[in-house]
Amino acid sequence: MAKKKIIILGAGLAGLSAAWHLKEKGIQAAVFEKEDTAGGLCRSKEANGFIFDYDGHLLHFQNNYTLELVKKLLKGNLVRHERSAWINHFGTFSRYPFQANLSALPKPIANECLWGFIHATNSRANSSKANFLKWINATFGKGIAKHFMIPYNKKFWTVPLSRMSCPWTDKFVPQLGLSEVVNGFFEENGNHFGYNAFFWYPAKGGIIQLPQAFEKQIGGVSKNCCISGIDLKKKEIAIKGRGKEKFDILILTIPLPELIRIAKPLPDKILSSLNKLRWNSIFNLNLGLEGRCQEGKHWVYFPQKDIVFFRAGFFHNFSNNAAPHGKSSLYAEVSYSKNKPVNRKKITKHILDDLYKIGIISKKNRVLVIDENDIKYGYPVYDGNYNRETTAIKEFLSSNNVITCGRYGSWKYMSMEDAILDGRQIASSIYGQG
Numbered sequence: 001m002a003k004k005k006i007i008i009l010g011a012g013l014a015g016l017s018a019a020w021h022l023k024e025k026g027i028q029a030a031v032f033e034k035e036d037t038a039g040g041l042c043r044s045k046e047a048n049g050f051i052f053d054y055d056g057h058l059l060h061f062q063n064n065y066t067l068e069l070v071k072k073l074l075k076g077n078l079v080r081h082e083r084s085a086w087i088n089h090f091g092t093f094s095r096y097p098f099q100a101n102l103s104a105l106p107k108p109i110a111n112e113c114l115w116g117f118i119h120a121t122n123s124r125a126n127s128s129k130a131n132f133l134k135w136i137n138a139t140f141g142k143g144i145a146k147h148f149m150i151p152y153n154k155k156f157w158t159v160p161l162s163r164m165s166c167p168w169t170d171k172f173v174p175q176l177g178l179s180e181v182v183n184g185f186f187e188e189n190g191n192h193f194g195y196n197a198f199f200w201y202p203a204k205g206g207i208i209q210l211p212q213a214f215e216k217q218i219g220g221v222s223k224n225c226c227i228s229g230i231d232l233k234k235k236e237i238a239i240k241g242r243g244k245e246k247f248d249i250l251i252l253t254i255p256l257p258e259l260i261r262i263a264k265p266l267p268d269k270i271l272s273s274l275n276k277l278r279w280n281s282i283f284n285l286n287l288g289l290e291g292r293c294q295e296g297k298h299w300v301y302f303p304q305k306d307i308v309f310f311r312a313g314f315f316h317n318f319s320n321n322a323a324p325h326g327k328s329s330l331y332a333e334v335s336y337s338k339n340k341p342v343n344r345k346k347i348t349k350h351i352l353d354d355l356y357k358i359g360i361i362s363k364k365n366r367v368l369v370i371d372e373n374d375i376k377y378g379y380p381v382y383d384g385n386y387n388r389e390t391t392a393i394k395e396f397l398s399s400n401n402v403i404t405c406g407r408y409g410s411w412k413y414m415s416m417e418d419a420i421l422d423g424r425q426i427a428s429s430i431y432g433q434g
């Protein structure tokens with residue numbers, strides 16, 4: 001094993017975790033990252049005393065191994081929070097998840113949602129996973145579907161929901177029993193539903209603290225190294241302006257669609273599979289503001305069609321260190337794709353106008369810092385082609401000693417924890433080969 005040259009493409013959490021876990025087994029891999037900082041999506045930046053993530057990044061743990069690892073890496077710089085998440089609609093806020101907190105809605109809407117849920121529960125025999133739209137109706141009933149699940153998900157995914165499959169829903173969409181929905185109809189539900197009922201976040205320095213801690217222990221990530229070619233025959237990568245490197249095993253965490261441009265030779269069938277992958281993109285606007293806003297709220301969902309962002313979050317409520325004293329730090333997220341383009345020149349103003357319009361910020365919150373981040377690869381879309389095409393691509397790559405890893409290499413809806421675990425799993429499968 002020691003003689004095999006392992007190269008990792010990308011120093012996001014998945015690549016860093018793979019390198020860290022390989023090192024733990026005594027194997028040093030070479031990691032190449034195109035940016036000047038490791039961390040990928042889990043980076044943060046400082047501007048005029050505000051600390052922004054590239055987009056809000058909160059740690060949710062379902063696995064004790066990851067929690068303990070992250071605690072060890074961050075050496076106490078980690079705080080646990082109980083989620084304070086809301087939905088803004090009907091001119092008010094109700095607690096997230098929608099289906100657990102019908103009591104906050106106008107009565108006729110709450111009634112429609114409850115009766116729809118009861119009807120869906122009684123007809124569970126018809127429950128369907130045929131596509132995401134059918135699944136929503138079958139799982140939640142017509143009222144919850146109409147008033148939250150369909151408008152929010154349409155806005156977020158930007159594709160017709162009837163074209164999506166739903167293997168990811170079990171983890172990411174809270175599914176409740178009748179008694180919990182009925183309870184939430186009468187009073188605010190105190191229960192903690194879903195994978196993100198609690199989250200962890202560094203006390204200081206933003207989410208970048210985590211990849212930086214990994215990087216320190218790996219000792220050696222080659223940054224400013226953009227991979228411009230992968231020769232699958234010669235088992236060689238080309239690093240822009242820096243020459244070539246041979247590999248025995250390549251761990252790929254960069255987005256699969258990038259292979260169309262940089263990998264060769266690709267059989268027509270694989271090219272066609274890569275061309276069928278779909279995703280949404282996220283425009284993230286971070287704002288540093290005068291005064292405090294939305295005290296106590298961590299994040300808010302916006303299902304409305306006439307509000308451009310689908311979610312806004314409040315860094316100053318996760319970490320005292322995220323904004324100077326008495327000031328606020330927020331992020332707003334807009335989802336877009338070929339199906340639903342955004343006007344890049346106007347989007348920031350549009351977001352600001354809507355934040356004022358809906359009362360998330362007020363005139364006293366003068367804007368002090370604007371920080372824009374365009375995230376090309378946001379969420380891989382699970383459509384009807386997803387299983388067939390991703391399986392074909394991964395089998396082809398694996399037959400060429402290329403192992404896919406992480407959210408964009410594996411092309412899966414993954415959290416940070418999932419990316420860390422994926423890196424660990426790849427490392428142990430390689431070690432196992434030795």
Ligand SMILES: Cc1cc2nc3c(=O)[nH]c(=O)nc-3n(C[C@H](O)[C@H](O)[C@H](O)COP(=O)(O)OP(=O)(O)OC[C@H]3O[C@@H](n4cnc5c(N)ncnc54)[C@H](O)[C@@H]3O)c2cc1C
Pocket residue numbers: 009010011012013014015032033034035038039040041042055056057058059060225226227228253254255258282375377378379405406407408409414415416417419
């Ligand atoms: C908008 C948004 C919000 C999210 N919020 C949360 C959250 O709150 N909680 C949570 O748990 N998860 C969240 N996630 C998911 C989380 O960000 C990912 O699961 C995780 O960061 C993925 O890590 P990765 O290493 O797989 O990918 P990445 O972080 O994308 O890493 C890939 C790396 O490859 C590099 N790269 C790309 N191309 C090249 C090239 N040609 N040459 C060299 N290097 C290259 C990139 O620069 C990057 O550093 C969110 C994701 C998004 C999109």
